[in-house]
Amino acid sequence: MGSIALEHVNKFFGTHAVIPDVSLTIEDGAFVVFVGPSGCGKSTLLRLIAGLEDTSSGIIRLDGEDVTRKGPAQRQLAMVFQSYALYPHMTVRQNIAFPLKMAEQSKEMIARKVEDAARVLNLTDYLDRKPRQLSGRQRQRVAIGRAIVRQPKAFLFDEPLSNLDAALRVNMRLEITELHQQLKTTMVYVTHDQVEAMTMADRIVVLNAGRVEQYGTPMELYRSPANKFVAGFIGSPKMNFIEGEAASPFGAASVGVRPEHMLIARDRGEWKGRVGVAEHLGSDTFLHVHVDGIGLMTVRTGGEIDFFHGDDVWLTPDPSRLYRFARDGQALR
Amino acid sequence: MARSVTLQKKLTFTALAWAVAFLLFFPIFWTILTSFKPEAQAIASPPVIIPSWTLENYVEVQARSDYFRHFANSVWISVGSTLIALLIAIPAAWAMAFAPTPKTKDVLMWMLSTKMMPAVGVLVPMYLLFHDFGLLDTVWGLTMVLTLINLPIVIWMLYTYFKEIPVDILEAARMDGAVLWKELVYVLVPMAVPGIASTLLLNIILAWNEAFWTINLTASKAAPLTAFISSFSSPQGLFWAKLSAASTLAIAPILVLGWLSQRQLVRGLTFGAVK
Numbered sequence: 110m111g112s113i114a115l116e117h118v119n120k121f122f123g124t125h126a127v128i129p130d131v132s133l134t135i136e137d138g139a140f141v142v143f144v145g146p147s148g149c150g151k152s153t154l155l156r157l158i159a160g161l162e163d164t165s166s167g168i169i170r171l172d173g174e175d176v177t178r179k180g181p182a183q184r185q186l187a188m189v190f191q192s193y194a195l196y197p198h199m200t201v202r203q204n205i206a207f208p209l210k211m212a213e214q215s216k217e218m219i220a221r222k223v224e225d226a227a228r229v230l231n232l233t234d235y236l237d238r239k240p241r242q243l244s245g246r247q248r249q250r251v252a253i254g255r256a257i258v259r260q261p262k263a264f265l266f267d268e269p270l271s272n273l274d275a276a277l278r279v280n281m282r283l284e285i286t287e288l289h290q291q292l293k294t295t296m297v298y299v300t301h302d303q304v305e306a307m308t309m310a311d312r313i314v315v316l317n318a319g320r321v322e323q324y325g326t327p328m329e330l331y332r333s334p335a336n337k338f339v340a341g342f343i344g345s346p347k348m349n350f351i352e353g354e355a356a357s358p359f360g361a362a363s364v365g366v367r368p369e370h371m372l373i374a375r376d377r378g379e380w381k382g383r384v385g386v387a388e389h390l391g392s393d394t395f396l397h398v399h400v401d402g403i404g405l406m407t408v409r410t411g412g413e414i415d416f417f418h419g420d421d422v423w424l425t426p427d428p429s430r431l432y433r434f435a436r437d438g439q440a441l442r
Numbered sequence: 443m444a445r446s447v448t449l450q451k452k453l454t455f456t457a458l459a460w461a462v463a464f465l466l467f468f469p470i471f472w473t474i475l476t477s478f479k480p481e482a483q484a485i486a487s488p489p490v491i492i493p494s495w496t497l498e499n500y501v502e503v504q505a506r507s508d509y510f511r512h513f514a515n516s517v518w519i520s521v522g523s524t525l526i527a528l529l530i531a532i533p534a535a536w537a538m539a540f541a542p543t544p545k546t547k548d549v550l551m552w553m554l555s556t557k558m559m560p561a562v563g564v565l566v567p568m569y570l571l572f573h574d575f576g577l578l579d580t581v582w583g584l585t586m587v588l589t590l591i592n593l594p595i596v597i598w599m600l601y602t603y604f605k606e607i608p609v610d611i612l613e614a615a616r617m618d619g620a621v622l623w624k625e626l627v628y629v630l631v632p633m634a635v636p637g638i639a640s641t642l643l644l645n646i647i648l649a650w651n652e653a654f655w656t657i658n659l660t661a662s663k664a665a666p667l668t669a670f671i672s673s674f675s676s677p678q679g680l681f682w683a684k685l686s687a688a689s690t691l692a693i694a695p696i697l698v699l700g701w702l703s704q705r706q707l708v709r710g711l712t713f714g715a716v717k
């Protein structure tokens with residue numbers, strides 16, 4: 110009821126290929142997150158699915174039906190924008206009712222569905238306000254209400270949380286995940302925040318310069334990144350990379366090791382170094398260690414460990430968790 | 443900030459503003475005064491300031507040519523041409539603001555450039571066209587010409603207002619299932635109401651006061667108030683008092699309209715500047 114397929118989709122702006130040849134299948138009911146650095150084409154890819162941009166070539170299918178030449182109004186998808194894009198001249202009630210009005214549903218039907226959506230989203234008391242009289246979080250909810258009210262084939266989200274402060278973001282993240290579990294409707298969610306991607310997604314699409322670097326479950330991406338870009342992008346703090354001479358004993362152009370896959374000791378280990386900045390978070394400690402012959406590495410240790418700036422230390426990587434990459438960045442297995 | 447402005451400064455600026463306003467308004471004021479003087483008083487030197495409040499000019503002006511017919515023509519032409527221009531300009535400005543191509547800016551400049559040409563340059567071809575199509579001295583003909591003449595300004599004004607509207611909101615409407623005309627009617631137009639209203643008012647005023655085509659393409663039947671005024675600067679000599687009475691009658695309606703809508707006009711013209 111809501112599968113999405115892209116077949117060799119290209120998008121050019123002028124002569125600049127923003128999306129060079131992407132093929133992708135999103136299964137019905139999945140929560141798929143597009144993640145990647147700023148400007149990599151996440152929004153463009155989402156807008157191509159929405160029909161807000163025309164493809165330069167390639168085919169887009171919804172439930173197997175070719176919709177490449179259909180406009181956004183005919184695709185029956187709902188979208189939540191970063192700016193919320195509420196209609197400022199309409200009340201909350203009218204905003205939520207708008208998609209139903211466009212679908213020419215009966216007055217009673219519209220009233221009932223709007224009431225239902227408002228109840229689910231705790232908006233009942235605000236139905237007669239204008240958007241400018243709402244807080245950021247309430248606006249966000251109205252935008253979601255407007256999206257769910259007409260039971261679309263899929264929801265598209267373009268960085269919907271980036272205008273909220275950090276605490277609210279975590280909250281809304283949970284609400285959206287919960288919504289997905291209730292509705293079981295396909296959701297495509299764009300973000301540049303890999304934490305959002307890891308926590309919300311069934312499957313993640315990692316994009317880089319318009320190309321799909323890897324498509325898999327969060328744990329697949331974490332455990333076996335297909336290349337150096339994905340390895341560096343997924344995981345926080347970032348994976349450490351050992352380049353050049355220091356990597357050659359491992360038979361690779363570069364070697365990656367995650368901060369949480371290293372042991373730190375005062376007296377012995379594989380690599381000798383000196384602690385630079387130590388970030389004590391309480392639950393964890395992030396140590397930035399200057400390692401001889403390799404450079405700066407980040408190590409994640411327990412919260413109650415007392416290593417401080419200037420301490421001499423030894424690091425030992427978990428040999429089963431070393432990632433080796435060829436010169437072109439592809440993972441060596 | 444308001445507190446740091448001293449009373450003296452305030453008074454100076456207020457006086458200055460009044461002086462400028464008076465300077466701008468004086469010709470209109472003098473015209474109105476003159477219209478209440480007998481002919482001899484109107485041309486007296488040194489000028490007579492306080493008129494003797496006679497109404498004879500108004501009576502004679504109405505007797506010589508029917509004011510109300512001209513008034514009706516003016517209303518028809520200015521309101522009609524403005525409404526038609528808006529109907530054409532709203533979709534046009536939508537396209538330029540929200541679906542621009544690399545050539546959009548050029549098209550906008552080209553439209554504006556047609557306003558830089560002196561109208562008299564195309565008087566002869568226009569006259570001949572009007573003659574051949576039987577449009578001379580018709581309200582429809584004039585409405586059409588004024589629509590075309592003001593269209594560039596209407597499109598430009600709407601374009602600037604539309605540019606202020608976030609495209610996200612229109613895209614949201616499309617996602618919500620609105621086809622193009624619904625997007626325009628339910629979302630774009632209601633959001634642009636202040637801009638559209640001030641465009642409408644300004645354009646009615648411009649069309650009301652347009653004096654080149656309205657005088658040159660009419661004789662009597664379709665003549666609006668501009669032609670009515672000019673008929674009083676006749677070959678038999680200038681009759682200042684009667685001319686003033688005619689002018690006062692002609693500008694009174696638009697003055698009242700401007701006065702009543704000044705708040706809307708100011709809000710519309712500063713739209714975007716003060717968000």
Ligand SMILES: Nc1ncnc2c1ncn2[C@@H]1O[C@H](COP(=O)(O)OP(=O)(O)OP(=O)(O)O)[C@@H](O)[C@H]1O
Nearest residue numbers: 122123127145146147148149150151152153154301
């Ligand atoms: N209408 C457009 N015309 C020309 N270039 C565009 C247009 N829209 C996007 N681009 C370019 O396409 C590339 C991808 O843009 P896009 O908005 O998809 O990136 P993004 O991944 O969503 O970035 P962000 O995280 O900053 O939102 C960028 O280089 C951008 O400059």
Ligand SMILES: [Mg+2]
Nearest residue numbers: 151152153267
């Ligand atoms: Mg984006």
